[in-house]
Amino acid sequence: xxxxxxxxxxxxxxxxxxxxxxxxxxxxxxxxxxxxxxxxxxxxxxxxxxxxxxxxxxxxxxxxxxxxxxxxxxxxxxxxxxxxxxxxxxxxxxxxxxxxxxxxxxxxxxxxxxxxxxxxxxxxxxxxxxxxxxxxxxxxxxxxxxxxxxxxxxxxxxxxxxxxxxxxxxxxxxxxxxxxxxxxxxxxxxxxxxxxxxxxxxxxxxxxxxxxxxxxxxxxxxxxxxxxxxxxxxxxxxxxxxxxxxxxxxxxxxxxxxxxxxxxxx
Amino acid sequence: xxxxxxxxxxxxxxxxxxxxxxxxxxxxxxxxxxxxxxxxxxxxxxxxxxxxxxxxxxxxxxxxxxxxxxxxxxxxxxxxxxxxxxxxxxxxxxxxxxxxxxxxxxxxxxxxxxxxxxxxxxxxxxxxxxxxxxxxxxxxxxxxxxxxxxxxxxxxxxxxxxxxxxxx
Numbered sequence: 001x002x003x004x005x006x007x008x009x010x011x012x013x014x015x016x017x018x019x020x021x022x023x024x025x026x027x028x029x030x031x032x033x034x035x036x037x038x039x040x041x042x043x044x045x046x047x048x049x050x051x052x053x054x055x056x057x058x059x060x061x062x063x064x065x066x067x068x069x070x071x072x073x074x075x076x077x078x079x080x081x082x083x084x085x086x087x088x089x090x091x092x093x094x095x096x097x098x099x100x101x102x103x104x105x106x107x108x109x110x111x112x113x114x115x116x117x118x119x120x121x122x123x124x125x126x127x128x129x130x131x132x133x134x135x136x137x138x139x140x141x142x143x144x145x146x147x148x149x150x151x152x153x154x155x156x157x158x159x160x161x162x163x164x165x166x167x168x169x170x171x172x173x174x175x176x177x178x179x180x181x182x183x184x185x186x187x188x189x190x191x192x193x194x195x196x197x198x199x200x201x202x203x204x205x206x207x208x209x210x211x212x213x214x215x216x217x218x219x220x221x222x223x224x225x226x227x228x229x230x231x232x233x234x235x236x237x238x239x240x241x242x243x244x245x246x247x248x249x250x251x252x253x254x255x256x257x258x259x260x261x262x263x264x265x266x
Numbered sequence: 267x268x269x270x271x272x273x274x275x276x277x278x279x280x281x282x283x284x285x286x287x288x289x290x291x292x293x294x295x296x297x298x299x300x301x302x303x304x305x306x307x308x309x310x311x312x313x314x315x316x317x318x319x320x321x322x323x324x325x326x327x328x329x330x331x332x333x334x335x336x337x338x339x340x341x342x343x344x345x346x347x348x349x350x351x352x353x354x355x356x357x358x359x360x361x362x363x364x365x366x367x368x369x370x371x372x373x374x375x376x377x378x379x380x381x382x383x384x385x386x387x388x389x390x391x392x393x394x395x396x397x398x399x400x401x402x403x404x405x406x407x408x409x410x411x412x413x414x415x416x417x418x419x420x421x422x423x424x425x426x427x428x429x430x431x432x433x434x
Binding site: 005011012013015016017018019021022024027028030031032034035036038039059118119124125126127128129130160177178179218232235 | 269272275276277280281282285288294297298301302305306307308309310311312313314315316317318319322323326327330347357364365366367385386395396397398399400401413416417
């Protein structure tokens with residue numbers, strides 16, 4: 001930095017230190033009150049996700065590739081063979097059926113819903129163009145037959161999210177961070193998405209942890225969504241989600257394709 | 267425990283954060299709102315961010331809140347070539363004797379945020395790039411242009427009042 005820059009820095013800091021802010025009331029009490037309300041609203045949103053899940057019980061042509069009942073319609077390559085995180089499953093607070101319309105002798109797929117332990121969103125850090133392009137390039141590489149658009153910042157915030165067309169669905173990308181060890185953070189957030197079964201997980205040689213969650217319905221837009229989180233060793237957290245409409249056929253990522261995107265950006 | 271830790275964090279950071287917000291927006295009323303909104307978001311995520319980098323989260327949140335307000339209210343904020351005449355009795359605006367802070371309000375919002383993060387907070391170019399979601403090259407150019415704009419606005423002020431002697 002040049003000498004005159006230092007002079008400006010010094011003068012600016014001095015002016016700022018000499019400003020006289022007006023007296024305030026008990027700001028902490030207000031912050032805590034508003035913070036609790038914000039958290040309640042967020043948790044209420046998660047509860048709505050449960051209601052939304054029940055609402056899609058009649059959805060047609062939507063196939064979940066979760067970790068429960070085997071699904072004949074899904075080719076075996078659609079899922080990844082990563083082991084589930086070594087965490088005990090949680091007790092469901094509700095169950096819904098999703099899949100093809102019920103036929104005699106054929107049922108939909110049961111999906112169990114649990115109270116989420118954390119936040120379904122992680123995004124508050126911006127993603128630079130290079131990173132967004134890398135995500136899009138990975139998505140196009142693993143799904144060459146699917147139309148994948150460019151990631152653009154969603155006007156609805158928070159969270160800070162980037163979205164792109166993904167066939168008839170949406171590719172969502174968020175960046176946040178976490179503290180401590182990647183595996184510990186992944187464990188702590190393993191049930192953030194109202195899932196009851198632990199996510200499937202892979203630990204890379206560079207220390208990055210990838211975990212893919214069972215498909216759920218996003219509370220914000222009622223879309224069937226499968227989420228992958230990537231915990232990089234430097235404390236950066238990526239969340240990649242493939243979302244498809246629940247009321248009509250929606251080509252979107254398989255679990256394997258979602259996992260492949262994670263591997264390419266880790 | 268959660269609230270007690272947060273209360274300590276709040277008490278230790280509040281004044282500095284409010285001054286940062288003031289440097290960004292030049293208005294104590296808006297600075298108060300930005301500060302409160304920033305801390306509310308930190309409280310909401312405290313369980314997660316307290317173990318990591320709560321200061322980084324707060325910087326990012328505050329900066330983005332500021333830039334969002336400017337994006338939404340772009341039509342209401344108009345950059346001007348010359349500092350406007352001070353309005354008598356408008357005590358909420360940047361005080362007249364603080365010429366650099368007043369000049370800072372004539373720098374575009376993103377350049378202003380870059381200058382505040384780099385100059386006031388001494389954050390690295392990489393840290394600022396992460397907060398603003400841009401490349402390090404963009405941070406450098408935003409800083410250079412911001413400094414030029416700051417100097418231009420500052421030198422438009424009364425020479426007798428300047429605290430930086432002919433810094434060019």
